Amino acid sequence: xxxxxxxxxxxxALAGHGGSGKTSVAEGLLYKCxxxxxxxxxxxxxxxxxxxxxxxxxxxxxxxSLAYCQWKDVKINILDTPGQFDFAAGLYEGISxxxxxxxxxxxxxxxxxxxxxxxxxxVKHGKATMFVVTRMEEENSNFYKCLExxxxxxxxxxxxxVVPFDKYGTVESYINLLEMKAYTYDNGxxxxxxxxxxxxxxxxxxxxxxEAVAETDEExxxxxxxxxxEDFTEAExxxxxxxxxxxxxxxxxxxxxxxxxAGIDMMLNTIIYMLPSPDETGGELxxxxxxxxxxxxxTLEAKVFKTVADPFVGxxxxxxxxxxxxxxxxxxxxxxxxxxxxxxKLLSMQGKKTEDMIEAYAGDIVAATKLSANTGDTLTASxxxxxxxxxxxxxxxxxxxxxxxxxxxxxxxxxxxKRMVEEDKTLSYDHNHxxxxxxxxxxxxxxxxxxxxxxxxKFGVDVIVSDPIIAYRESIRKKVQAEGKHKKQSGGHGQYxxxxxxxxxxxxxALVFEEKVFGGSVPKNYxxxxxxxxxxxxxxxxxxxxxxxxxxxxxxxxxxxxxDSSEQAFKMAAHIAYKQGLAQAxxxxxEPICLVKVILDxxxxxxxxxxxxxxxxxxxxxxxxxxxxxxxxxDAQMPQSEITDLATVVRQITRGLGHFTxxxxxxxxxxxxxxxxxxxxxxxxxxxxx
Numbered sequence: 001x002x003x004x005x006x007x008x009x010x011x012x013a014l015a016g017h018g019g020s021g022k023t024s025v026a027e028g029l030l031y032k033c034x035x036x037x038x039x040x041x042x043x044x045x046x047x048x049x050x051x052x053x054x055x056x057x058x059x060x061x062x063x064x065s066l067a068y069c070q071w072k073d074v075k076i077n078i079l080d081t082p083g084q085f086d087f088a089a090g091l092y093e094g095i096s097x098x099x100x101x102x103x104x105x106x107x108x109x110x111x112x113x114x115x116x117x118x119x120x121x122x123v124k125h126g127k128a129t130m131f132v133v134t135r136m137e138e139e140n141s142n143f144y145k146c147l148e149x150x151x152x153x154x155x156x157x158x159x160x161x162v163v164p165f166d167k168y169g170t171v172e173s174y175i176n177l178l179e180m181k182a183y184t185y186d187n188g189x190x191x192x193x194x195x196x197x198x199x200x201x202x203x204x205x206x207x208x209x210x211e212a213v214a215e216t217d218e219e220x221x222x223x224x225x226x227x228x229x230e231d232f233t234e235a236e237x238x239x240x241x242x243x244x245x246x247x248x249x250x251x252x253x254x255x256x257x258x259x260x261x262a263g264i265d266m267m268l269n270t271i272i273y274m275l276p277s278p279d280e281t282g283g284e285l286x287x288x289x290x291x292x293x294x295x296x297x298x299t300l301e302a303k304v305f306k307t308v309a310d311p312f313v314g315x316x317x318x319x320x321x322x323x324x325x326x327x328x329x330x331x332x333x334x335x336x337x338x339x340x341x342x343x344x345k346l347l348s349m350q351g352k353k354t355e356d357m358i359e360a361y362a363g364d365i366v367a368a369t370k371l372s373a374n375t376g377d378t379l380t381a382s383x384x385x386x387x388x389x390x391x392x393x394x395x396x397x398x399x400x401x402x403x404x405x406x407x408x409x410x411x412x413x414x415x416x417x418k419r420m421v422e423e424d425k426t427l428s429y430d431h432n433h434x435x436x437x438x439x440x441x442x443x444x445x446x447x448x449x450x451x452x453x454x455x456x457x458k459f460g461v462d463v464i465v466s467d468p469i470i471a472y473r474e475s476i477r478k479k480v481q482a483e484g485k486h487k488k489q490s491g492g493h494g495q496y497x498x499x500x501x502x503x504x505x506x507x508x509x510a511l512v513f514e515e516k517v518f519g520g521s522v523p524k525n526y527x528x529x530x531x532x533x534x535x536x537x538x539x540x541x542x543x544x545x546x547x548x549x550x551x552x553x554x555x556x557x558x559x560x561x562x563x564d565s566s567e568q569a570f571k572m573a574a575h576i577a578y579k580q581g582l583a584q585a586x587x588x589x590x591e592p593i594c595l596v597k598v599i600l601d602x603x604x605x606x607x608x609x610x611x612x613x614x615x616x617x618x619x620x621x622x623x624x625x626x627x628x629x630x631x632x633x634x635d636a637q638m639p640q641s642e643i644t645d646l647a648t649v650v651r652q653i654t655r656g657l658g659h660f661t662x663x664x665x666x667x668x669x670x671x672x673x674x675x676x677x678x679x680x681x682x683x684x685x686x687x688x689x690x
Contacts, residue, residue, distance in 0.1 A: 002070075002075075003357070003358075003359060003360060003361055003364070004074075004075040004361065004363075004364060005296060005361055005362075005363070006277055006278045006279035006294050006295070006296065006361070006362050006363035007277050007279060008073060008074050008075060008277070009074070009075050009076075009077065009277055009278060009363040009364055010074060010075070010076045010077070010099070010100065010271055010272055010275055010276075010277060011076075011077045011079070011097060011098045011099050011100070011278065011320075011363070011365060012076060012077070012078060012079065012098055012099075012100045012101070012102050012271060012275065013064075013079040013081055013091075013094035013095050013097070013098035013100070013101045013102070013122075013127075014026055014078060014079065014080045014081060014094075014102050014104060015081050015083070015091060015094065015095070015101050015102070015103050015104070015114075015118035015121075015122070016083055016103050016104035016105055016112075016114055016115055016118055017083050017105070017109075017112035017113060017114025017115055017118075018060060018082070018083035018084045018085075018114060019060075019083065019106075020083055020104040020105055020106050020109070020112070020114065020115070020134060021104050021106055021134035021135050021258055022061070022080055022081070022083060022104045023042050023047050023049050023050055023061060023080055024041070024042065024047075024134065024135075024258030024259060025102075025104055025132060025134055025256065025258045025264075025267075026047075026048065026049050026067060026078050026080045027039045027040055027041075027047055027048060027049075027258060028188075028256065028257075028258040028259075028261050028264045029069055029076070029078060029264060029267070029268065030048055030067060030069050030078075030350075031188070031261065032069075032071075032188055032261055032264045032265060032268065033069035033070055033071050033076075033268070034069075035067070035068070035069045035070075035350065036048060039259075042059055042060075043059060045059070047351075048065075048067050048350060048351035048353075049061065049065040049067055049078075049080035049351055050065070050080075051065070051351050051352040053457055054450055054453055054454050054457065057453075058450070060082065060083070060084055060087075061080060061081065061082040061083065061084075061087070061090065062082055062084075062087050062090065062450055063082060063087065063089070063090040063093075063306075063423075063424070064079050064080065064081050064082070064090040064091075064093045064094040064306060065079075065080045065349075065351055066078070066079055066080075066318060066349040066351075066365060066367070067080065067349065067350050067351055068348065068349070068350065071268045071269075071271070071272055072269075072272060074272040075364070076268070076271055076272070077098075077364070077365045079093075079094035079097055079098055079365075080094070081093070081094035081095070083114045084446065085114070085117070085443070085444065085651065085656050086442070086443045086444040086445075086446040086447035086450075087443075087447060087450075088393075088394050088426060088443060089393055089394075089424050089425050089426040089427075091117075091118065091121060092121070092391055092393055092394075092425075093305055093306045093318075093375070093391070095121055095122060095125050095127060096125065096305050096320075096391045097305045097306075097318070097320045097365055098127060099127060099128060099275070099276050099277070099278055099280075099281050100127060100128040100129070100130060100245075100271075100275040100276065101118060101119075101121075101122035101127045101128070101129050101130070102129075102130045102131075102132055102271070103115055103118045103119055103122070103129065103130070103131050103132070104131075104132050104133075104134050105131060105132075105133055105134065105146060105150075106133075106134050106135045106138075106141075107133050107134065107135050107136050107138065107141030107142060107143055107146060107255070108135065108138055108139075108140045108141045108142060110142075110145055110146045110149045111146070111149040111150060111153050113655050113656040113657055114656065115153075116153065116657065117656070117657065119154060120628060120629065120630075123248070123629075124628070124629075126248075126281075126282065128245050128246060128248070128275055128276055129245075129248075129251045130245070130251060130252050130253075130254070130270065130271075130274075130275065131150060131158070131251060131252070131253045131254075132253075132254050132255065132256060132267060133146050133147075133253065133254070133255040133256075134255075134256060134257070134258055135257060135258070135259075136164055136171050136255050136256060136257045136262065136263070137171070137257040137259060137260050137262065141166075141171075143163060143164050143166065143255050144163075144201075147160060147163075147253060150253060154251065156212075157212075157248075157249060157250055157251045158251055158253060159208070159209055159212045159241070159244075159250045159251065159252050159253065160177060160205050160208075160209070160252075160253045160254075161176070161177055161178065161209075161241070161252045161253060161254050161266075161270055161274075162174055162175065162176055162177070162253075162254040162255055162256075162263055162266045162267070162270070163175050163177065163202070163205060163255065164255055165182060165196045165199070165202075167196070171262070172184075172196075173193055173196070174255070174262060174263045174266065175195070175196075175202055176266055177202070177205055177206050177209055178209075178234055178237055178238065179234065180195065180202075180206060181195065182194065182195050182196065183266075185260065185261060185262035185263070187260070187261060188260070188261025188262070188264060188265070190265060206231075209237065209241075210224065210231055210232055210237070211224065212240075212241075212244060212249075212250055213232060213236065213237050213240030213241060213244065214232075214240070215244070215249065216240045216241075216243045216244040216247070216249060216250070217240060217243070220232065220236065220240060238273055238274065241274050242273065242274045242275075242276075245274050245275060245276070246276045246280055246281075252270055252274060254266060254267045254270050277363065278294040278362070278363035279293070279294040279295060279362075279363065281294065283322075284301075284303065284320075284322045284388055285388065285389040286386060286387060286388055286389055287387045287388065287389045287390070288387075292322050292323060292386060292388075294322055294323070294362050294363050295323055295362055296323075296324065296325070296361055296362045297323050297324055297362075298324055298381075299323055299324050299380070299381050299383075299384050300321070300323060300324035300325065300326055300332060300379070300380055300381040300384070301321075301322045301323035301324060301378070301379075301380050301381075301384060301386045301388075302319050302320060302321045302322055302323075302324075302326055302332075302378070302379045302380070303319070303320050303322065303376070303377070303378055303379070303388045304317045304318065304319055304371070304373045304374065304375055304376065304377045304378075304379065305318055305319070305320055305375065305376075305391070306318035306375060307373075307374055307375045307422050307423050308423055309419035309420065309422055309423045309458075310458070314369065314370065315369075315370075315371060315372070315422070316347075316367050316368075316369060317343075317367065317368050317369075317371045317373050318349075318365065318366075318367050319365070319366055319367065319368055319379065320364075320365050321360055321361065321362050321363065321364050321365075321366070322362060322363075322388070323362050324361075324362060324381065325359050325360070325361055325362075326343070326346065326359060326360050326366065326368075326379075327346070327358065327359040328343060328344070328345060328346035328356075328357065328358060328359070328368075329342060329343065329344070330342070330343070331382075332379045332380065332381065333379070333380050333381070333382055333384070334372070334373050334377050334378070334379055335377070335378040335379070335380050335384075335385070335386065335387045336373070336374075336376070336377040336378055336387065337372075337373075337377065339372065341371050341372060341373060341379070342370070343368035343369065343370060343371055344368065344369040344370030344371075345368065345369045345370075346358070346359065346360060346366055346367075346368055347366060347367040347368065347369070348366060348367075349366075349367050354367070374422055375391075375422070375423075375425055376390035376391060376425075391425075393425040393426050394426050394443055394659065395426075395661045396426060396427065396428040396441030396442050396443060397441075397443065397444075397646070397647040397659065397660055397661060397662065398441065398442055398443060398444050398445060398447070398448060398645075398647040398648070399439050399440065399441045399442075399468050399644070400439070400440055400448055400465050400466065400467065400468065401435075401437040401438060401439055401440075401465070401466045401467065401468045401469070402438050402439075402440050402452070402463040402464065402465055402466075403437075403438065403463060403464050403466075404461060404462070404463055404464075405462045405463060405464055406462065409460075409461050409462070412459065412460070412461045413438060413461055413463065414429075414431075414438075415459075416455050416458075416459035416461045417429045417438075417440065417455070419458075419459070420451060420454065420455065424451070426442060426443050426447070427440070427441065427442050427447075427451060428440070428441035428442075429441070432468075432469075432471075434471055434547075435468070435469040435471060435683070437466075437468060437469060439468050440452075443647070444647050444648065444651065445648060448465075452465065467644065468644075469683055470591070470592065470640055470641050470678075471546075471592060471640075472544065472546045472589050472590060472591055472592070472670070472678060472682075473541075473546055473547055473548070473549045473589070473590040473591075473592075473667050474541025474542070474543050474544070474546045474547070474548045474549075474582075474587055474588070474589055474590065475505060475541075475548060475549055475550040475551065475587070475588055475590055475669075476503060476504075476505055476548075476550075476551065476582055476585035476586060476587050476588070477505060477585070477586040477587075477588055478504075478505075478584075478585045478586040479502065479503070479504035479505070479585070480502070480503055480504075480581050480584045480585040481500065481501070481502045481503075481556070481581070482500075482501060482503065482577045482578075482580040482581030482584065483498070483499065483500045483501075483577055483580070484497075484498070484499050484501070484572075484573040484574060484575065484576030484577030484578070484580065485497070485498045485499075485573055485576065486498075486569050486570075486572035486573040486576060488569075489564075493563060493564055494561075494563075494564040495564055495566065495568070495569040495572075496560065496561035496564035496565050496569055497526070497529075497558075497560070497565055497566070497569030497570035497571075497572060497573035497574075498522075498558045498559040498560065498573055499522065499530055499555060499557075499558040499570065499573045499574055499577050500555075500556045500557040500558055500577070501530075501534075501553050501554065501555055501556065501574065501577045501578070501581060502553070502554040502556055503551065503552070503553055503578075503581040503582060503585050504551075504552050504554075504585075505550050505551070505552070506550055506551065506552040507550060508549075508550065508552070509549045509550070510549075511531075511534055511535050511538050511548075511551055511552075511553060512551070512552040512553070513530075513531040513534060513535075513552075513553050513554075513555075514552070514553075514554045514555070515527050515530075515554065515555040516554055516555070516556055517555055517556065517557060517558070518557075521557050521558050521559055521560075522555065522557070522558040522559070522560060522570075523560060523565075526560065526565070526567065526570045527555065528567075529567035529568070529570040529571050529574075530555055530570050530571070530573070530574045531574075532567075532571055532574075533570065533571030533572065533573070533574030533575050533578075534553050534574050534575075534578055536571070536575070537574065537575045537578040537579070538551060538578075541582065541587060542579060542582045542583050542587055543587050543588075543589060543675070543679055544589065544678060544679040544682035545682055545683070545684075546589070546682065548582070549590065549667065550590075553578075558573070588669050588670070588672075588675075589669070589670040589675050589678055589679075590667040590668060590669055590670060591639050591640065591641060591667065591668060591669075591670040592639070592640040592664055592666075592667055593637050593638070593639055593640070593664075593665050593666050593667065593668050594637070594638055594639075594640050594643060594662040594663060594664055594665055595635070595636075595637060595662065595663050595664075595665045596612075596617070596635070596636045596637065596638050596643065596646075596660055596661070596662045597633060597634070597635055597660060597661050597662075598633070598634040598636070598650060598658060598659075598660040599625050599627065599628055599631050599632070599633055599634075599658055599659055599660070600631065600632055600634060600650070600653075600654050600657070600658035601630075601631060601632070601654055601657050601658065602632055604653050604654040604655075604657075604658060605622070605632060605634065607653045608634060608650065608653055608654075608658070609634070611646075611649055611653070612634075612636050612638060615638060615639070615642035615643075615646075616638070616639055616642055616671075617636050617637060617638035617639070617642065618636060618637045618638075619634065619635075619636045620635040620636055620637060621634075621635050622634045622635070623635075631657070631658075637665065638662070639668075640662075640664070643662055646660060646662075647659075647660065
């Protein structure tokens with residue numbers, strides 16, 4: 001396998017709305033460059049980039065896949081990312097490893113929510129951007145409508161490079177505005193044809209390109225205005241576009257047909273001549289805020305940006321090399337863990353197909369076997385202290401409880417999920433010891449459905465899915481006194497314990513125990529037994545068996561027997577007093593309240609506020625989002641029981657632009673009108689046994 005240096009590498013993430021033609025474009029790029037003998041289709045399940053059985057079944061991309069091609073001595077690493085919002089981990093992986101994000105949008109659909117989200121993530125990560133209008137061969141395709149939508153949504157940085165001539169509805173030729181030449185295509189092979197006559201639109205687009213180029217350089221700007229819009233040479237335009245794209249001033253737009261390969265060659269030229277190479281970027285961010293520039297120095301510095309867990313092959317680590325050379329079988333230091341590691345094989349990935357490599361240089365992307373490293377880990381040579389900043393992934397917001405269908409598989413669940421969480425950083429797993437449930441979290445219903453399906457296919461674990469149990473609490477609203485007497489005779493020593501206890505509400509989560517016993521009616525050596533009996537009793541309340549909080553108990557009086565009294569007897573007496581007292585103290589249920597942060601567009605604010613109010617929530621405030629430009633952050637408090645499907649609701653209302661996070665904050669009294677239903681559906685807790 002040939003090795004490439006930084007200047008001859010372009011790393012691009014293909015992104016966009018689900019179904020926008022990203023994978024088809026990848027197929028076209030690979031075929032045009034001679035990397036594959038025939039183009040596959042997502043619908044047929046034989047594309048290079050969608051090879052996972054779950055992807056083939058669902059006919060969508062679930063994760064980032066890596067492929068490569070060579071065009072005019074430049075290696076293009078293609079990171080094909082998912083467009084479905086539930087699988088955003090793949091988008092983040094792809095963008096983190098690329099210098100440029102190429103965003104696909106279908107000619108007949110135009111700008112969609114996934115288009116906007118991909119662009120915003122690219123800008124947030126400081127990546128160069130480029131749009132490709134796909135499926136130009138389809139009926140009702142309208143490139144110029146797409147172009148106007150792009151300008152409206154993303155502003156004056158939009159700069160068309162390749163446009164269609166479609167005067168009569170169908171594309172007659174593709175115009176390269178750099179050369180001002182027109183081409184038709186036969187199976188991807190271009191033939192130059194005469195430029196359309198008297199096409200004012202094309203002249204206007206060319207003039208707009210020249211103006212965009214002029215704004216990238218003071219000298220060019222002066223020439224442009226002094227000579228009343230003087231045109232530039234092709235070399236000047238290419239350099240100006242390249243510099244403007246690199247700096248984020250210009251976003252080029254091309255068009256193509258992935259199926260017929262029309263325009264694919266011009267897209268490839270745009271990628272290699274105008275998008276930045278790794279060493280032209282600002283470098284890779286470290287956790288201390290500094291940056292490491294891409295270079296071929298002696299010291300190895302690399303980051304793991306993706307992990308694939310395979311039950312047969314083991315772990316496959318996808319690595320972006322920032323500095324130096326990574327060689328197969330050479331020992332490296334995992335700076336994140338401090339461990340020494342030695343990669344087995346070094347692989348160049350063409351979807352699921354691999355080719356062995358001896359070494360790879362800075363700027364390149366490879367995969368390695370036999371590493372223990374996880375996604376986000378930094379690999380360096382010995383003595384190098386560099387640690388790259390870890391990618392921040394979306395936080396899980398949709399949760400389900402899972403249990404093995406076959407009880408013999410219970411032990412396999414934790415191991416299977418551990419491997420899957422290593423592979424997908426937007427999955428979470430928690431074994432809730434209070435509810436005894438295994439909780440799997442993700443970004444949405446489709447995300448968890450795919451994860452559960454993959455768990456069965458990859459690891460042989462079939463699970464039952466249910467809703468998580470809400471961890472309610474119980475408390476009291478009234479001060480009461482209660483007695484508890486435990487007396488038992490069974491021959492020989494009996495059992496005797498007698499207590500009088502006052503119960504009242506307090507602010508402490510844990511039981512507050514005091515004693516005000518006078519005259520030795522209960523000996524001091526039994527006080528700890530009374531307290532222990534009460535503490536154990538608070539594990540289950542009298543309404544539905546949930547733990548009791550905000551309770552103070554004061555031992556006032558009691559009696560004992562010099563022979564029959566014991567610690568166990570006083571524990572049982574305390575439990576009896578507890579049950580009687582709490583039943584009389586106006587017991588109530590408390591529900592968990594979460595702090596909810598919703599990121600949404602302004603147009604959706606009213607509908608989201610209505611949902612929050614209908615679900616017994618309280619809006620705390622709204623501010624412009626610091627995380628996402630042009631979005632609003634809405635803070636609220638909501639009962640946990642009301643947010644189980646909020647991820648789906650927020651996505652529907654915001655058309656996929658919005659998302660939310662929730663974090664437990666405190667407990668509040670459940671409205672009495674809802675108590676009966678919660679009590680009826682409460683889990684069957686074990687009774688106190690003393």
